[in-house]
Amino acid sequence: MEFADYRPRTGTATTVDDTHVAACAHCGLTVPAALVEPESAEQYCCSGCRAVRATLLASGLADYYDLRARFDDAATREPARSSRRSYAAFDREVFQRQHVRTTGELARIDLLLEGVRCAACVWLVEKLPRFVPGVRAAELRLSDSRVSITYDPQRVELSTIAARLESIGYPVHPAHSEIQRELGKRAERRLLVELGVAGVSAGNAMLVAFALYSGASGDLQASHAALFRWTGLVLGWIAILWPGQRFLRGAYGALRTRTANLDLPIAIALVAGGLAGTWNTVTARGDSYFDSLTLLVFLLLAGRYVQARQQRFASDAVDLMRALTPVGCRVVRGAGQDEVIEEVTIAELVSGDLVEVRSGEPLPADGALEVGASCIDRALLTGESTPVAVGVGDVVHAGSQNVGGTLRIRVTEVGAASRIGRLMGLVQESLAEKPPIERFTDRIAGWFVGILTALALATFLYWLRAAGLGVAIDNTVALLIVACPCALGLATPLTLAVAVGRAARAGLLVKDAAVFERLARGGHLLLDKTGTITRGAPTLVEWVGDTQLRADVAALEAVSLHPIARALCAALEGDARSGVRATDVEELLDGGIRGRVLGADVRVGSLEHLAHHGAALGPELAAAARRLEAVGCTVVGAARESRCAAILGLIDAPRDGARDALRALVDRGFTPEVLSGDVQGAVARVASEVGLDPAVARGAVEPEEKLARVRELLAQGRPCVMVGDGVNDAAALAAAGVGIAVHGGAEASLAAADAYSSRPGLAPLVELVDLSRRTLATIHRNLALSLVYNGVAVVSAMLGLVDPLVAAILMPVSSASVLGLALLSIRGGQRPRQLA
Amino acid sequence: MSVIYIVLPLALALGGGALAAFLWAVRKGQFDDLETPAIRIALEDDVAPVTRPGRGSG
Numbered sequence: 081m082e083f084a085d086y087r088p089r090t091g092t093a094t095t096v097d098d099t100h101v102a103a104c105a106h107c108g109l110t111v112p113a114a115l116v117e118p119e120s121a122e123q124y125c126c127s128g129c130r131a132v133r134a135t136l137l138a139s140g141l142a143d144y145y146d147l148r149a150r151f152d153d154a155a156t157r158e159p160a161r162s163s164r165r166s167y168a169a170f171d172r173e174v175f176q177r178q179h180v181r182t183t184g185e186l187a188r189i190d191l192l193l194e195g196v197r198c199a200a201c202v203w204l205v206e207k208l209p210r211f212v213p214g215v216r217a218a219e220l221r222l223s224d225s226r227v228s229i230t231y232d233p234q235r236v237e238l239s240t241i242a243a244r245l246e247s248i249g250y251p252v253h254p255a256h257s258e259i260q261r262e263l264g265k266r267a268e269r270r271l272l273v274e275l276g277v278a279g280v281s282a283g284n285a286m287l288v289a290f291a292l293y294s295g296a297s298g299d300l301q302a303s304h305a306a307l308f309r310w311t312g313l314v315l316g317w318i319a320i321l322w323p324g325q326r327f328l329r330g331a332y333g334a335l336r337t338r339t340a341n342l343d344l345p346i347a348i349a350l351v352a353g354g355l356a357g358t359w360n361t362v363t364a365r366g367d368s369y370f371d372s373l374t375l376l377v378f379l380l381l382a383g384r385y386v387q388a389r390q391q392r393f394a395s396d397a398v399d400l401m402r403a404l405t406p407v408g409c410r411v412v413r414g415a416g417q418d419e420v421i422e423e424v425t426i427a428e429l430v431s432g433d434l435v436e437v438r439s440g441e442p443l444p445a446d447g448a449l450e451v452g453a454s455c456i457d458r459a460l461l462t463g464e465s466t467p468v469a470v471g472v473g474d475v476v477h478a479g480s481q482n483v484g485g486t487l488r489i490r491v492t493e494v495g496a497a498s499r500i501g502r503l504m505g506l507v508q509e510s511l512a513e514k515p516p517i518e519r520f521t522d523r524i525a526g527w528f529v530g531i532l533t534a535l536a537l538a539t540f541l542y543w544l545r546a547a548g549l550g551v552a553i554d555n556t557v558a559l560l561i562v563a564c565p566c567a568l569g570l571a572t573p574l575t576l577a578v579a580v581g582r583a584a585r586a587g588l589l590v591k592d593a594a595v596f597e598r599l600a601r602g603g604h605l606l607l608d609k610t611g612t613i614t615r616g617a618p619t620l621v622e623w624v625g626d627t628q629l630r631a632d633v634a635a636l637e638a639v640s641l642h643p644i645a646r647a648l649c650a651a652l653e654g655d656a657r658s659g660v661r662a663t664d665v666e667e668l669l670d671g672g673i674r675g676r677v678l679g680a681d682v683r684v685g686s687l688e689h690l691a692h693h694g695a696a697l698g699p700e701l702a703a704a705a706r707r708l709e710a711v712g713c714t715v716v717g718a719a720r721e722s723r724c725a726a727i728l729g730l731i732d733a734p735r736d737g738a739r740d741a742l743r744a745l746v747d748r749g750f751t752p753e754v755l756s757g758d759v760q761g762a763v764a765r766v767a768s769e770v771g772l773d774p775a776v777a778r779g780a781v782e783p784e785e786k787l788a789r790v791r792e793l794l795a796q797g798r799p800c801v802m803v804g805d806g807v808n809d810a811a812a813l814a815a816a817g818v819g820i821a822v823h824g825g826a827e828a829s830l831a832a833a834d835a836y837s838s839r840p841g842l843a844p845l846v847e848l849v850d851l852s853r854r855t856l857a858t859i860h861r862n863l864a865l866s867l868v869y870n871g872v873a874v875v876s877a878m879l880g881l882v883d884p885l886v887a888a889i890l891m892p893v894s895s896a897s898v899l900g901l902a903l904l905s906i907r908g909g910q911r912p913r914q915l916a
Numbered sequence: 917m918s919v920i921y922i923v924l925p926l927a928l929a930l931g932g933g934a935l936a937a938f939l940w941a942v943r944k945g946q947f948d949d950l951e952t953p954a955i956r957i958a959l960e961d962d963v964a965p966v967t968r969p970g971r972g973s974g
């Protein structure tokens with residue numbers, strides 16, 4: 081979550097003096113000692129919580145806390161979120177045209193909310209009409225954190241609504257893929273309609289079939305039997321032609337491309353059973369199988385519906401992650417006295433605009449720096465782990481983040497022409513070229529259809545000689561129907577649905593269930609370094625020299641957003657003295673920061689910076705600095721009163737557990753390889769630290785080269801899994817057999833990947849692989865079991881022992897038992913999370 | 917036995933009626949969100965006194 085990272089996370093502090101333990105009045109987390117106010121009745125862990133609680137109390141919404149106490153899980157608590165953004169861009173015409181639907185006087189918009197956790201959030205958000213005049217209705221959906229707001233545009237502006245939502249702790253984002261979502265919703269409803277039709281036909285067809293079976297022994301009047309048969313016929317054809325169309329189309333598609341899928345044997349059963357049943361009904365002789373056929377359609381559709389639904393939950397969650405990219409930016413219009421800053425949507429930017437980018441904000445477009453100097457964090461764009469200093473005239477790119485002072489940038493390229501836009505073009509290209517994953521069941525289906533055809537032919541010929549055409553047709557049709565892989569067709573989607581659901585609960589969002597099949601097999605594992613193996617931000621690893629300076633450095637760096645400053649703050653938290661603040665702080669453009677702490681002049685910066693300002697290193701510290709630099713550390717010096725007294729080594733260290741996770745992945749059949757945009761030295765060091773051979777670690781790899789490596793492996797026919805977080809990984813993620821984006825990744829990588837881990841590090845990847853292996857094992861077991869059923873049924877049919885009643889009993893019994901075993905076995909594999 | 921000519925169409929009509937109701941519900945979006953409505957109904961009653969304008973004595 082890009083914004084959250086730039087918010088002081090003081091609420092999670094754990095080292096608190098016992099005498100000062102206090103819980104935040106809003107979020108309930110421990111308040112850090114430095115922020116406790118002894119006189120105040122209520123304590124707050126951060127300004128966000130304070131503001132939200134004030135708003136809630138002022139609006140008469142204090143009941144929220146009672147509700148939350150009942151519904152919320154204390155373990156998931158977090159400080160109130162705030163993005164500190166202005167929502168002015170929401171009022172732009174371009175934005176409204178894209179996102180707002182107007183009906184008569186009222187307007188309606190769907191927005192995604194950050195920070196939605198429990199039922200109390202539903203209550204709170206749906207009270208919106210009570211405290212924002214002009215809002216008519218608000219309806220929140222917990223499953224995808226999406227709120228539908230109906231409002232009167234004459235009385236309230238959209239930006240006001242958004243700002244009010246943020247003021248109660250839910251930063252707002254517009255939904256991204258509205259059209260795609262609408263299509264998805266329609267497809268799901270269509271599936272549900274078909275399921276309903278199939279259910280009603282199946283129920284009624286069984287009703288009449290039951291009458292026929294019970295009267296089969298004799299005393300059924302011929303006219304009544306005809307009525308039952310014809311009713312069954314009509315119901316059967318309704319089921320085959322309306323809901324069953326899905327299988328007929330799938331089979332037709334497979335035939336046209338000369339491939340096989342599971343729809344093919346199903347369609348053969350439907351068509352053969354339908355035609356034979358019709359012939360037998362018209363000629364009033366022989367059997368009809370419409371009850372079995374309608375039930376078949378119904379059961380298979382039910383399996384597909386459950387899978388589609390589970391899959392949608394996962395993709396909704398990815399949508400929410402993707403929506404975090406801001407939509408607005410500030411454009412500077414006019415000059416000098418007439419200068420105005422206008423907030424516009426990024427889509428409105430044109431080449432030649434002057435945009436202002438404040439500290440902590442992402443850059444909206446490519447351009448040249450016109451005013452200001454700062455540091456730019458390009459970790460997501462290029463994989464470089466250290467932010468680079470930029471000055472007037474430098475070219476900067478969209479997708480990087482400003483971590484220093486305010487900048488003004490003259491836009492040169494927007495949208496598709498920008499560097500990130502060109503990379504997205506590569507992503508689209510890779511996605512278009514990526515062959516659909518050949519499913520396990522589809523591979524099976526090829527064999528299945530071949531064997532089935534041979535057996536059907538043999539049965540037909542044998543009975544043609546033995547008992548004539550009529551019996552031959554009857555027995556062949558019976559064979560085709562009972563051989564239909566109903567159990568497999570039902571159990572496989574349900575097994576996958578369970579797997580997708582379990583992955584989602586562990587924070588692993590799987591966009592395509594076929595991912596499980598690929599991950600279970602192992603293969604080449606291409607890893608990005610920055611942000612994937614490492615934290616993507618420097619951490620303090622060594623402090624050499626005067627330790628008394630630690631408190632001073634902590635006070636000075638507390639005010640800066642620079643990644644090094646944040647690393648130092650985190651590392652020196654225990655040294656900070658409460659109440660000591662730095663004054664006159666200046667972030668200098670040549671790589672340093674200075675200020676006054678307790679009357680002394682303190683300066684922290686690169687060694688060049690310190691030397692330039694007259695604080696040279698003694699021989700001892702200089703030797704330490706050389707040693708640290710030799711192992712790849714970023715070296716920073718700290719000086720008091722122009723005397724350099726300590727040097728600090730920082731490094732983009734591997735995440736905790738990266739080594740264990742990689743070893744676990746090697747054990748599971750993967751061959752890891754590191755591809756990074758960072759310099760070779762840093763990549764090789766990280767590789768050896770996590771236990772990889774530095775020979776498989778390549779540095780200074782361009783996004784195009786990552787893509788080329790993936791294509792090379794694919795061309796050699798080797799399965800490959802790509803794991804990354806950045807824009808520079810996106811094209812490779814899209815092309816790889818399985819692309820997995822990790823926590824904190826760029827929007828582009830989320831869009832390109834097949835799976836997303838919402839927890840940092842590689843440990844979730846190991847869980848995903850384990851889940852995949854269990855899922856595939858379950859599918860294999862299902863297959864074996866349903867083949868046993870089919871084998872028995874086919875042999876009986878060949879011997880002429882199968883009549884419609886046997887088929888009607890065999891089909892649901894086989895489905896139910898395979899299904900039961902599938903659900904039991906995947907549940908039986910449930911284990912506590914090992915690496916989390 | 918000719919009662920079957922009335923009962924069978926009746927059974928079909930009942931099934932058809934249920935199907936029509938189901939299709940109506942699907943098209944109205946009743947099945948789009950299966951989670952939140954269950955919570956919403958719990959919130960309405962249990963929450964401590966919230967004065968509701970326009971709800972007269974019942």
